[in-house]
Amino acid sequence: MSPIAAGGPALFIGTDTDYVALVRPELDPADPGVRLAAEQAGVTPEELAGPGDTWAVLFEHGGDGDGFELPGVRDAEPVDFAERLRAGLTAADGPFTVDGGAVLRLDARPAGADAYTFTAHVTPPDDAETPLTVETGPLPAAALLTDLDAFLGSLA
Numbered sequence: 686m687s688p689i690a691a692g693g694p695a696l697f698i699g700t701d702t703d704y705v706a707l708v709r710p711e712l713d714p715a716d717p718g719v720r721l722a723a724e725q726a727g728v729t730p731e732e733l734a735g736p737g738d739t740w741a742v743l744f745e746h747g748g749d750g751d752g753f754e755l756p757g758v759r760d761a762e763p764v765d766f767a768e769r770l771r772a773g774l775t776a777a778d779g780p781f782t783v784d785g786g787a788v789l790r791l792d793a794r795p796a797g798a799d800a801y802t803f804t805a806h807v808t809p810p811d812d813a814e815t816p817l818t819v820e821t822g823p824l825p826a827a828a829l830l831t832d833l834d835a836f837l838g839s840l841a
């Protein structure tokens with residue numbers, strides 16, 4: 686099957702193999718992959734694409750990844766998380782934590798000049814007994830600030 690392109694706001698924290706992400710996927714009903722998947726599922730492309738208003742947390746650690754939806758989360762909550770992460774990166778000269786509620790907490794610690802290593806504590810709502818920890822390698826603070834600004838701009 687053709688890959689389905691998903692747009693929408695996304696904030697990735699980590700590397701290609703170890704990351705946590707806040708995303709609000711938006712599928713384009715005109716995308717050929719969406720059209721093919723809808724046809725195979727017996728629904729219209731618009732039904733398959735859905736409203737594009739549900740936030741999700743995605744994560745990967747050491748090649749194993751998964752994710753879960755956050756029904757009922759409004760844009761204001763990921764915006765608040767991103768703003769607090771941005772404030773921590775610009776103001777802190779040591780470790781800091783950004784608490785994203787019951788499903789996500791991000792611990793940051795300096796990793797050399799102008800870089801941070803993150804530990805994401807992820808607790809899927811359907812499996813609260815099995816919290817996961819994702820460690821990232823050092824990430825340049827300047828690049829992450831640029832990503833945060835782009836993320837916040839996409840939600841303005």
